[in-house]
Amino acid sequence: MFKIGYRTIKTAIGAPIAIFIAQLLQLDYAISAAVITMLCIQTTRRASYLKAWSRFYSFLIGVTIGGLVFEFIGYSPLTFSLTLLLFIPLAVKLKATEGIITSTVIILHIYNAGALTVGLFINEVILLSIGITIGIVLNLYMPSLTDDLVTIRKEIENNFSRILHEVARFIETGDHSWSGEELAETAQLLEKAQELANKDVENHLLRTRHPYIDYFHMREKQFEILERMLPFITHLNATDNQYKYIAKLFEDLSKNVHPGDTSIQYLERLRTIRQRFNKEELPVSREEFERQANLYILLNEIEQYLTLKRSIKSFK
Template identity: 30%
Template sequence: MKIGFRTVKTALAVVFSIYLAHFLQLDTYTFAGVIAILTLQATRKASLAAAGKLSLAAGITLLIGSGLFYLLDFRIYVVGLILLLVIPLLVKTGAERGIVLSSVVSLHLFAAEEISSAVIWNEVLILFSGMGVSLLVNMAYMPSRKKRVQEIREKLAGECASLFTQLANHLESEGYIWDGREILSISELIEQGKAEALLNAENAMTRDEINDYQYFEEKEKQFETIKRMLALVSHVQKVVVQGEMLAVMLRKLAEKLGRGKHAELGEMRDEIRVLRREYEAMPLPTTRDEFEIRAALLQILNELESYLLAYQ
């Protein structure tokens, strides 16, 4: 059975937080381990957010709990009354993650049977023992997803290259059949890339890691352009010379994408302008079908130019 890295970090955070609370001679010191579990999250950013919400929950509970126990004495029903007041406040403030913490803090106050600075200070130190150790463990090392993000980027480029090759095949061969596999694959890779990049960005220590998410957002916009091109290509039912000329450009684009020559893609916009002028210099269409096909090809050329704007 394989043990995940997060499981190891959780175990370390629990053990060290309990050791620290015990070293500080705190009452109910084992509760520091529970706080460590509640604080430890998948990313550094999420852990910091969790620590903030837990601190807010503890502060609200200590304030309301101390007041009610002081006024109504240490009776069991007061614990329920505290929770009736605290839980809606936590939900309203977005700190509902701290409901378990608030429940235990209320019970600690009840068990202490006194409201004093020593009791309050004990709860505060337990809280910071658990949170502090958990944050230190999480900050110490967080495995980077950079490699996985790079793999997705490479696969995405390969699938886009394959798709443009398929479009070129359609323009060069009447009746060409394509199963459209690349469309689903590109969509899935973009979603995977955004998810991985977002997790990596929440642990980001450099600007490059944050830019990965923006990269996949740009790919999402490009995918919308590709889908418009697909709709236009479906109107090209005959092989015409203008379509063959566009197919050559699509194959060139596919070759550059497949070989990772992204820096050269921006230069293809000049080639598109040249091809557009060549289209304009050709004789006008003589039939309605030819007119519609050439109009669709011209629109594809415009969409292709929009697609390449990301590489300028």
């Protein structure tokens, strides 16, 4: 069963309303009001306002170039082509690309009329105003992304828990059966999460930051650390009892992946582990030296992982 998105619903509502108003005002090319409305319905409120200005700006550029070319050179397919060759690069240079299609439609109206008159100019301004206004009004409603953000946050946290659990299991037993699929999935989820959080910011005109942006950025950095840890962990000897307390730390971390801050207690445990590690006898072989070096690097990575969590305020 196919799903109808909210932008489709807005388009289905706004387009006929635009035509109705344009016909009520007895405007020429009334159907174009629907096209403009469809182009003005954006994914966020902020995008609607910014692109509305871009369309007006582009409209003035297009009408000016089209009017001058047509009036001084003539109305023909070649002059229409020349108009586009001048208009489109200039619109791009002046950062008014969002209005290129809308303005091209209006240029075609001028071409079809065979003359740029005051009446035609006013007609096009009203058409543009109708389309932009209806698009902005419809974009005042934007579905809340809070539930989506909470859902994806929980999915990321569940994956973190699984990864940490599998790390603990490997250190303790040397079991290599984990497929690691959570790694690829988490990378995709983090990318999607940042997109959703940024989109939610764009839907609030007075909001410049979002708590979830910082939270997902923190998880992204922690995920990078987890990925860096894995090669060092594979070099630990699972049969050596001295690594059991490291496995216990990872297992406990896996049970406490949530928005709250429990990093202080784990940093204290890490400090105790370091003290224990420093009291151990010096390695007598190259293999033991490499294992202890890997463990030392691993402890530093865990510390960075926990320190990142402290930088984010707890929230629900």
